[in-house]
Amino acid sequence: MSMTTRAAICRKPGSPWESTDVELDEPKANEVRVRFHAAGLCHSDDHIQKGDAAMRFPVVGGHEGAGVVDAVGEGVTRVAVGDHVVCSFIPACGSCRYCSTGRQNLCDAGKNASTGMFPDGTFRFHLDGEDLGGLCVLGTFAESAVISEFSCIKIDDDIPFDVAALVSCGVPTGWGSAVHAAGVRAGDTVVIYGAGGVGSNAVQGARMAGAKNVVVVDPVAFKREMAEVFGATRTFADAATAHDFVVETTWGELACSARTPGSCAVTWSISCRARTTSPPPGPRGSGPGGCCCDTPSATPRSG
Numbered sequence: 341m342s343m344t345t346r347a348a349i350c351r352k353p354g355s356p357w358e359s360t361d362v363e364l365d366e367p368k369a370n371e372v373r374v375r376f377h378a379a380g381l382c383h384s385d386d387h388i389q390k391g392d393a394a395m396r397f398p399v400v401g402g403h404e405g406a407g408v409v410d411a412v413g414e415g416v417t418r419v420a421v422g423d424h425v426v427c428s429f430i431p432a433c434g435s436c437r438y439c440s441t442g443r444q445n446l447c448d449a450g451k452n453a454s455t456g457m458f459p460d461g462t463f464r465f466h467l468d469g470e471d472l473g474g475l476c477v478l479g480t481f482a483e484s485a486v487i488s489e490f491s492c493i494k495i496d497d498d499i500p501f502d503v504a505a506l507v508s509c510g511v512p513t514g515w516g517s518a519v520h521a522a523g524v525r526a527g528d529t530v531v532i533y534g535a536g537g538v539g540s541n542a543v544q545g546a547r548m549a550g551a552k553n554v555v556v557v558d559p560v561a562f563k564r565e566m567a568e569v570f571g572a573t574r575t576f577a578d579a580a581t582a583h584d585f586v587v588e589t590t591w592g593e594l595a596c597s598a599r600t601p602g603s604c605a606v607t608w609s610i611s612c613r614a615r616t617t618s619p620p621p622g623p624r625g626s627g628p629g630g631c632c633c634d635t636p637s638a639t640p641r642s643g
């Protein structure tokens with residue numbers, strides 16, 4: 341039997357978020373209903389609301405969330421009623437070609453992120469006879485939502501929901517951009533443009549990966565201050581003033597590579613490996629010693 345739940349929806353690009361009651365279906369096979377305790381506001385949500393990113397409307401916002409499973413559909417094995425869970429903005433079915441080859445960020449089940457439609461072609465949110473998709477087939481800006489069991493991960497009961505919710509998108513996007521996509525190694529110099537939600541976690545990832553210099557460029561003083569808390573070794577208000585420092589610390593080589601977080605596209609991390617040889621051929625910033633981070637994100641965060 342369906343239920344009513346409160347949700348923040350956006351009816352069309354440019355319309356403000358609107359809090360309203362919507363109808364929520366029961367979970368079907370391999371789906372669970374989650375009662376959310378916390379949600380994060382990612383810049384992707386803002387992009388969607390402003391019409392800067394493609395999305396089916398109307399939409400229930402939110403793809404960062406943590407809560408408690410209070411109902412499960414047929415065949416659900418990953419979680420059970422009462423489990424504390426955090427959402428993942430990209431599902432991982434575990435059995436498709438990509439999941440089975442270690443590329444869960446490309447899981448086939450993530451294909452409906454921009455429509456909120458379930459694989460059977462139906463929707464779980466409804467309002468006045470109209471179907472609403474949840475962003476990334478989640479919709480964490482609702483008190484309750486029905487989501488795929490492949491889109492949630494069980495967490496320990498003592499992890500605070502407001503902290504867990506951030507791991508749905510911003511933390512892994514930033515961390516992964518530095519640690520996995522850029523492959524930051526001990527001794528690297530890493531430059532991170534933008535120290536918002538994604539960038540702050542790129543800072544932490546780079547520092548934990550052993551970078552010698554973690555350089556942050558952000559025009560906002562507060563973000564530069566917080567970047568130092570997260571592990572930045574130097575901060576600059578703009579790229580021009582950071583340039584000389586990066587030239588000096590990389591012996592003129594600058595970037596060996598560059599990575600931009602997918603659709604979130606707000607953080608740009610450059611990892612430079614200083615060399616004892618002469619600078620490599622090719623345009624500046626594209627030499628063979630460099631690397632960049634490209635987060636496997638379907639959704640962005642800035643801030």
Ligand SMILES: [Zn+2]
Binds near residue numbers: 433435437446449
């Ligand atoms: Zn998969």
Ligand SMILES: [Zn+2]
Binds near residue numbers: 510639640
């Ligand atoms: Zn996001």
